[in-house]
Amino acid sequence: MKTSFSLNLLLRDNIKTLVPYSSARDEYKGEASILLDANENAFGSPYSKNYNRYPDPLQHRVKEKLHHIKGVPIENIFLGNGSDEAIDILFRAFCEPGRDNVILVPPTYGMYEVSANINNVAYKKVVLTADYQLDLDRIAEAIDPYTKMIFICSPNNPTGNSIHRQDIETILVNFDGIVVVDEAYINFSRQPSFTQDLAEFPNLVILQTLSKAWGLAALRLGMAFAGKEIIEVFNKIKPPYNINQATQDIVLEALEGVDIVNEWIKEVVEEREKLAVALQTLPQVAHVTPSDANFILVKLEEPRALYNFLVSNGIIVRDRSKVALCEGCLRFTIGTPEENITLLENIRKFYDQSL
Template identity: 35%
Template sequence: MSTINITQFVRKNILELQPYISFRDVNEFNNPVLMDANESPFGEFNRYPDSTHKKIRTQISELKNISSEKIAVGNGSDELIDLIIKIFCEPKKDSVLMMNPSFAMYGFYASINENSVLKLQLDENFEIQKEDFLNITKENHPKIFFLCSPNNPTGNAIEDIEFYIKNFNGIVVVDEAYIEFSDKKSAIELLEKYPNLIVLQTFSKAWGMAGARVGIAYASEEIIRLIYTVKAPYNVNSLSLNLASESLKNINEFKNNLQDILSERVWLNEEFKNIQCIKKVFPTDANFFLIEFKDAENVFFKLLENEILTSKRFPQIPNCIRINVGKREENKQLINVLKTI
């Protein structure tokens, strides 16, 4: 296990903060009369949600076989990304490192916090060149490295993730929003070994709850305490917490839906082989494909004419469009239009 002292990376003013604590959430009562929070006595959702997310953290703990004290719940992974930057990065001083291309919001939230954003260019297979990584970290000393795997928008899982955690003098955030679609192991199993590691997962993708905005962070107890110190008191609403909790009780439904998506991914991949306008389909470990077309702009607007919405990745990735896996009827619509181009 690494002996990194996490405190050295935390902003001094954050270390001095005292967290907001809801008295009712940290004490046990049998049948309390709630007159402490200026709530209305009427309404189905008249009470504030649990600020400590005890129920859902316990459920996730049992599912993932990890202590609930090493789990934080956020208003989507976006909130967690924002909080992590605020905890560790001094505005106008520290920098963050991210892959390029990758999920744009890492740079977005860093810029809001007035931190510079360093971009690690991926190779032609969308992998990290280890020498480039070592050079950029040695020269610039970034405070946080955001490593998205499987990566968005490329779809591939990054190889040898442990190398980057071990060789980074700062906080490594492995964003596993698409991990359920991959046969690669989660970085969660590396948490005991590396106290500078944070793993993000979400209910938005495989769990089918993008509208609920529920993200999860796994980290050392020390880092989780910091997240609960700086987060808003009631950051995840009752409706979303209840929905996520119910989903965790229906694991079979989750597994069936996941298998359907994986089966459709295989079906689509086969269908793409017969599409003349496609130049290359990149390997994917996610619920989407990055596809290089002969004329991506033409394809994008032809699909749009048929009200099929896709994600334009060019000019950053030349002639490429990102297309996620849908239901069979949606996937057939896509293929039918592509065959006419």
């Protein structure tokens, strides 16, 4: 177990002394029949359902439901507008602009770099190995006294593979800063989540989302799991009502659908393997990266021309051919069986007409 981690040493001084905004709904607990504290419209909303009252600032009912599904205590859960809000808060909490830095391990999710730039925080890139795993020696060399966070996406985007668990644990044990493990695609993975290891690693922050397996991308609800003290920092920094009531209502109803989501996950994994096998039969396909996500990264001939051909036929995929270690690759999200068949038909049509 790690003993040298100190949250107080990592926090920015202005965050340590920050007095968070106290909303009207923070100032009382329980039920009330007359609410005259928040300057709301007491007459209702011009809609079939009333949304005239401010939402629960800490989303207790949603967190209670997630607690039962994820097995994580409520005090260890933060909800944000997508994982992007949690990422931004991490930078604002722990990184002094113009002084501190973070480590990124490309190819990886691009929002880490964008958020670093927005917050004027330097980043060091330690490229993954040829098999898309962590280069532990180079990461160790890149760490300096001003390195506050290391971001690891597992399963990784855009490659789809899971990062070796023992390598992540090595960093957690030996790095005094925050280790962010982004598990946006964990539902499709063979590896277990790190959410059951929060007590063992006090410097661990796990990001997850309802946008992928749960099919709620339009709602933009992200989750962060961490020790109680780190979650308290998140809640201190976030806007008072960061998750609107409509989103909370819909999510509560959707979280009743665990069984159907599990069926979707099973079908996505089956379709992923079928699509990978089918693509590997094409002579123009050089490599299909084994995936633990709901997409596959495929190295093939004429990636940009194929991308344009697919777009012209109404099929949108992701061109990753100019990304480091992904040269010549397109990324295909796993669709419905019918969509996957149509994708394959169009890929074959493109290569046939190129002969």
